[in-house]
Amino acid sequence: MPISPTQGSTGGGTLVTITGTNLSNTNAVIFGNKPATNVTNVSPTQVTAVAPSGTGTVGVTVSTPGGTSNPVPFFYVGAPFKSSLGTSSGPLAGGNAITITGTGLSTATSVDFGGVTATPTVNSDSSLSVTVPAGAAAGPVSVSVTTAGGTNNGLSYTYVDNPTIGTISPTSGPTSGGTAVTITGTNLDSTDSVTFDGVAAPFSVINATTLSVVTPPGTAGAADVVVTNPSGSDTAVGGFSYVAGPGI
Numbered sequence: 001m002p003i004s005p006t007q008g009s010t011g012g013g014t015l016v017t018i019t020g021t022n023l024s025n026t027n028a029v030i031f032g033n034k035p036a037t038n039v040t041n042v043s044p045t046q047v048t049a050v051a052p053s054g055t056g057t058v059g060v061t062v063s064t065p066g067g068t069s070n071p072v073p074f075f076y077v078g079a080p081f082k083s084s085l086g087t088s089s090g091p092l093a094g095g096n097a098i099t100i101t102g103t104g105l106s107t108a109t110s111v112d113f114g115g116v117t118a119t120p121t122v123n124s125d126s127s128l129s130v131t132v133p134a135g136a137a138a139g140p141v142s143v144s145v146t147t148a149g150g151t152n153n154g155l156s157y158t159y160v161d162n163p164t165i166g167t168i169s170p171t172s173g174p175t176s177g178g179t180a181v182t183i184t185g186t187n188l189d190s191t192d193s194v195t196f197d198g199v200a201a202p203f204s205v206i207n208a209t210t211l212s213v214v215t216p217p218g219t220a221g222a223a224d225v226v227v228t229n230p231s232g233s234d235t236a237v238g239g240f241s242y243v244a245g246p247g248i
Helices: none
Strands: 006-008 015-019 028-031 037-043 045-049 059-066 072-077 081-085 089-091 097-103 110-113 116-117 121-124 126-131 137-148 150-160 164-169 172-174 182-185 193-196 203-207 209-214 221-229 232-243
Touching: 015 059, 081 137, 081 150, 081 172, 110 172, 164 221, 164 232, 182 221
Parallel strands: 006 072, 089 150, 172 232
Antiparallel strands: 015 045, 028 059, 037 045, 059 072, 081 097, 097 126, 110 116, 110 137, 121 126, 137 150, 164 182, 182 209, 193 221, 203 209, 221 232
């Protein structure tokens, strides 16, 4: 007498289908010592029922006026617990793979990112991998994992759009570096790096539209300024000019 699915939440509520013979007059389905609810005779060979709450492994039996069936095992699974996201932000377009760690993840069937569902790859009971789906808009969304034991929320993932450079001020400074520069634009609050002709510059995020940057040393002439975040980068070609000092 097979049962499907063979596992469900400790809180109950799992709809199961039991197949066998002579099931037409089923009057009870018992999980361990607890009766199931919503018992429905589908056909002489099939019954559906909603599992009660429980723990561990229990035997499921079907009773008819003719007697009680042999038990088949049903496994109760606790709700998953998520402890961390391997990466907490990424491009609005999605497509990047991240790892979720926790416990009770071995039966994970879906991961929800702000209402958009992705199918995970289970690595172990404590780890799964998932490709992040595209987001609807930049900003944080809640992340939930659904397993046979239920759904657990509590983590957040931030979708990030590509940065844009609007203005750079001042636009020139000495080749020795050290010039305090303000960069304005959009989506700058998740900036990972700022470079001047490929050389990393120290920076501070003021807000989503403003960066405070100190120029690194450079070679006399125009330098490309690149701002990068988890989604991508924007380049101001020749956006800053290095000026050589006088010589005697």
